[in-house]
Amino acid sequence: MQKHAQAVSQHCNVAVLHIIANTQDQKFEVETTDNNGVLEVIVYYKKIKGSSPIHKYQKLKRRHEAHVLGYHKVLNTIGKIDLTHLNVTYPAGLFALYLKQRHKIPYIITEHSTAYLPSSTHQFSKIETKWIKKIGLNASIICPVSEGLADSIEQFGVNNTYEVVPNVVNTTIFKPTASKQASNKIRILHISNLKDEQKNITGILNVIKKLSDLRKDFTLTILGEGNTEHYKQKAKSLKITENVIRFESEKTTTEVAKLINSNDLFLLFSNYETFSVVIAEAWACGLPVITSKCGGLTETITKENGIQVKVGDEAELLNQLNTMLNQITTYNPEVISTQFGNKFSYETVGNTFLTIYKRTLQI
Numbered sequence: 001m002q003k004h005a006q007a008v009s010q011h012c013n014v015a016v017l018h019i020i021a022n023t024q025d026q027k028f029e030v031e032t033t034d035n036n037g038v039l040e041v042i043v044y045y046k047k048i049k050g051s052s053p054i055h056k057y058q059k060l061k062r063r064h065e066a067h068v069l070g071y072h073k074v075l076n077t078i079g080k081i082d083l084t085h086l087n088v089t090y091p092a093g094l095f096a097l098y099l100k101q102r103h104k105i106p107y108i109i110t111e112h113s114t115a116y117l118p119s120s121t122h123q124f125s126k127i128e129t130k131w132i133k134k135i136g137l138n139a140s141i142i143c144p145v146s147e148g149l150a151d152s153i154e155q156f157g158v159n160n161t162y163e164v165v166p167n168v169v170n171t172t173i174f175k176p177t178a179s180k181q182a183s184n185k186i187r188i189l190h191i192s193n194l195k196d197e198q199k200n201i202t203g204i205l206n207v208i209k210k211l212s213d214l215r216k217d218f219t220l221t222i223l224g225e226g227n228t229e230h231y232k233q234k235a236k237s238l239k240i241t242e243n244v245i246r247f248e249s250e251k252t253t254t255e256v257a258k259l260i261n262s263n264d265l266f267l268l269f270s271n272y273e274t275f276s277v278v279i280a281e282a283w284a285c286g287l288p289v290i291t292s293k294c295g296g297l298t299e300t301i302t303k304e305n306g307i308q309v310k311v312g313d314e315a316e317l318l319n320q321l322n323t324m325l326n327q328i329t330t331y332n333p334e335v336i337s338t339q340f341g342n343k344f345s346y347e348t349v350g351n352t353f354l355t356i357y358k359r360t361l362q363i
Contacts, residue, residue: 007350093135148295284341286333
């Protein structure tokens, strides 16, 4: 969301309004910052405890008051608002709908949430479903970050016009390096939050163990945001040797780009995705990808940039990963980076949104 705002700020005056429930003495606290030309207004509001109908009403009322307070802060700083760009439909969309009905300010929606996916365990309440459909119907357009998510939101019952606009990759950082250090082994990389229910790290380790029994000419690096100790123990129990697998801790954005460029192939075996930023980053660096057909960027996979396998099918992943290692030299990093990575650049995404804005405002 922040990167979308930065992309759009190349063409428009952008203010980001965010409200956060907090434990504090004051009813509201407002924080404003300038983030590379984007005005960021955060309103912290005192959390209301309880789940009774009156408490739920009070929570909605206070959220609305926080939004109004932040909105007037934005107006006082940058002036008239022409359009609202809503990120995530509910509950913030209640205020976008209010601005349209009260002040005639149209809004568009960018949606990222996995909650709409068929594989999601999230359950919307009847009232939430009602409001999501109403907010969606009143938007000028809905811009999910992937085709799969667009299909899921439509199936949820949100009627509107859809146009997919992807997430953003900083292609000044994520780009092919001039030279890559030579290695006698093919280097496979996985990056994720390590949540097994989504990313299926267990399935990856099972496949890597079987692949290591077939061949010795590869390594796997796993970079995780979460606790890697569990998976280190899992790898040890599977008798995956340390010369086959290694684990990396969290890194800065620049360090992640450097790590991607030191590898030859990116691996993702998720059960579901709405948009996989790490795949886009890998493509921007010129790496081919092997991934499951889990949503996200699967509609963008071609024979030039990677291979797809069925969700959870370890036998197919083993077979296709083995095939991919055999043909790794046939992938062209420059072609992958130019044709597939650049579609996620700040310039490309910013121009796409500018076109949508102008069409919405009829200018």
